[in-house]
Amino acid sequence: MDLRFGDSKPTDEERAAVDALLGPPESSWEGADRSDADLRWARGGRAARDRRDLLLPGLHALNDRVGWISEGGLDYLCRRLTVPPSEAYGVATFYAMFSVRPRPATVLHVCTDLACAAAGAPKLCEAAEARLGPGSGVKVERAPCLGLCERAPAALVIRAGESARPAFEDEVRSGPKGGPGAQLPGNGFEKGRRGRRTAVCAPATPDTAVQAATTPENAPEEPAAALAVPQAPDPRLLLLGRVGTVDPAGLDDYRAHGGYTALRRAFALGPAGVIREVTDSGLLGRGGAAFPTGRKWQATASQPDHPHYLVCNADESEPGTFKDRVLMEGDPYALVEAMTVAAYATGARHGYLYLRGEYPRALVRMEHAITQARARGLLGDDILGQGFSFDLEIRRGAGAYICGEETALFNSIEGFRGEPRSKPPFPVEKGLFGRPTVANNVETLVNVLPILTLGAQAYAAIGTGASTGPKLFCVSGSVARPGIYELPFGATLGELLTLAGVRDGLRAVLLGGAAGGFVRPDELDIPLTFEGTREAGTTLGSGVVMAFDDTVPLPRLLLRIAEFFRDESCGQCVPCRVGTVRQEEALHRIAARTGADAAADITLLREVGRAMRDASICGLGQTAWNAVESAIDRLGAYE
Template sequence: TAVIAPATAEAVALAAAAPETAPAEPAAAMSVPQAGQPGLKLLSRIGVVDPLSLDDYRNHGGYAALRRAFDMGPAEVIREVTDSGLVGRGGAAFPTGRKWGATASQPERTHYLVCNADESEPGTFKDRVIMEGDPYSLIEAMTIAGYAVGAHRGFLYLRGEYPRALRLLENAIGQARNRGLLGDNVLGQGYAFDIEIRRGAGAYICGEETALFNSIEGYRGEPRSKPPFPVEKGLFGKPTAENNVETLVNVLPILNEGAAAFAATGSGLSTGPKLFCVSGNVARPGIYELPFGATLGDLLDLSGASGTMKAILLGGAAGGFVRPDERDIPLTFEGTRAAGTTLGSGVVLVLDESVELPRILLRIAEFFRDESCGQCVPCRVGTVRQEEALHRIKDRSGTEAAGDIALLREVGSAMKDASICGLGQTAWNAIESAIDRLGAYK
């Protein structure tokens, strides 16, 4: 049953009681204000191609990249991806070609490919839009990646709260199998590859790659210690390449247009296009595709951010706040790092003067406390102490808050230095930036 937001409690109750009266699910293109515009690389088919039709996808250039991959061979595909400068779009920005090359070079067999579609960062919905609006692009990209790293089986770990994406991906995988695009002899090239969907159960921690592996294997979703790294011992103890949805679909323009053309787009070490999830107090929220190097101001103007802004959160709950006057920050991994913040997964949450910042910070702290897996003490205890301190000072400022601010810094430093994974290491980021950059609680 679909309920289109914003919705009242009465509308939700009516839809639950009488599903036949509920509106049809809105198309994925509703989340893409740029849908249908020329020049798009990753969003070009959203709102243009029927996501249920393999023929429509192929009529719009689908599977040309896979055919080129077979013509090139695995080593040349990896070289092309490496030369493009593509880095992971999930926030860590690890070079994709290097990851694929390291996996492919492992002598132990079997190799696996894992697509991380457990998109759980608050404010992030770009992967959902791709899977719902252009599912065949992900299936094609996974097949190319599997071919490059020597994998014959791919796992697509899908966020459990994405039921429509599940239906569309199951349809896409089924049609691809029926047409010889998955299975024992892909495109008649003698290469066997198939994809299995595994659904997550709502745990944010399973966005961490090794916790995701544990979940697929049937264990508790907890991060593993590294080394060994996944390219050596990943899923089921075998060499594994893990990429998220956005990273994988970037491979299609790389192979279709060439590494040089891809690398010519963007800025510095951040090459190609990037998807941004814009929400909050803006006129046109949604997914935006921009070349790396565009500024924060460019994105705010596109999305219709106007009026008096209080702050902008970059990178989601694990990201950091910036001031409204910092519009010139370049939206690149190195540009945001130089500005003392992070690009993360591409979340841009705009807050105006009506928003009570202490309430937002408390909600972020509650989120991390809820989502901590509890495996390591710094994160298990630190996220609780952080939330407790923010509860105490939510209506305080100045000297009344000074003691708890000092405690927050101590706890935040311990989590950042000693937590096993990125959840605990970044749980303090947004709160620290609000205190230091925005002057919260002064």
């Protein structure tokens, strides 16, 4: 292994940031002062290599403290972990939230994706850039979807630097002894041990965005998660019933509203009984692939190789998707309980929650829930006196849509570039760290709780025969009441849009997000099921429903989708790496032309789209052409 460290030295801040994560270095081989003992033997190499998975947290530590990752800081982190700097540089440059070039400590990320673009994000960016000039100490960056589509246009402020942990955070992480913990802060301003401060501004105006960027502590108060659920509070909802009703910081409040009933029943059934219940319920994965959850759990549990791992994919980055954020902000203990049930059923003793880097409130809420559950004997050794041990930790993503693909997510956790792996072997055989791994998203896991409390038969009676249970839909765009809606499978698209208050002049509806497809206003009778959308020639995906009226320029919307896939392609395989660029180039050429003038480029688009769909390694390239194809064929976008 050729390390090839440079001559650059870390600053005191960078050294302190890394040491706070890894502890002080033990020898000069790791960056400490040289001693005579270090000339006789090298220490820490193998142990350091075993900590390769701390590379991503280390990059976060540097970026959070300084605002960017310098050569000296990167070299010091690489010495501590015995990682070649070239590899670490490849990882650092893979993620949109990191920078390897100097930039101001404060960055204003303005979402320019579909819902925000339709709500005026380009003008918001221009106004913010005009008011925050070079001397302001703030950098304005155009960002992909921030997961705040119900409050478009959205902005996120991140300010780097060391800051003392505030009193509320100490209370939130420990809570009164034997009590439910302190109330969590209600606004979007968060600060703490990572040294960064964040403020969410949504819906944003030039005034509020500039205020949040210059004085994040005075940012407008962020609405409660319940406001993203127009149906709340409604205890009849199976997945969202506690949002807006239960204190998200209160473990006792959660238990008073049915919390940990499912885990107790799981212990009564045993691992095989839990898997049988999940299988009989007909639960399909809610992340878009719709794979039978019980079959995945059974395949992982039956593997003789140990240890087994559990991974919760909370890196929802599909434009228009924000359901997992609302669940984690409004009902965090439900996810902790659901992960514990999944781990018990599959024989996992350690779990990872891979959380979007753009979700500061969800991060604080989940950290608090994990800490409280651990303190009360609901995580760790001998949970509820049943002899079962399980613990979990949070790993923050850093802005990479491709990490929503499960094997890319494994690579990210392990400290490598988030590039998908070829299959087989499948994750249930060789997943995280080469061990059997079950990976589910937040919504899928939370569905396990009503399966165990109601029973598989009662759960399967909800919805349709092939699509059972309730489904969460993320509705945004040209509607009066955007937000998360919980409906049983089988409700029609028109019924959902009626609940959300669709506006006059509806032009198109995008199902499944950027990787989905458009449908016309006369197709609102499509049943919202996996099989119903498939028969209609579209996809349900993760439950994104974005409505666009006739004020939204469709060609510009398609161009933004193409830009998104070009930016988010990991570049590993040629069909996707080249195809997404060619797709964007063709859409640029025909943006101002229609009819016969665009025919040649439309033919080219079809050829490129087929190549991406047939030959790409993962779902990103395979679906990058879907929305454009549906807009051409169903909406006549360029006629």
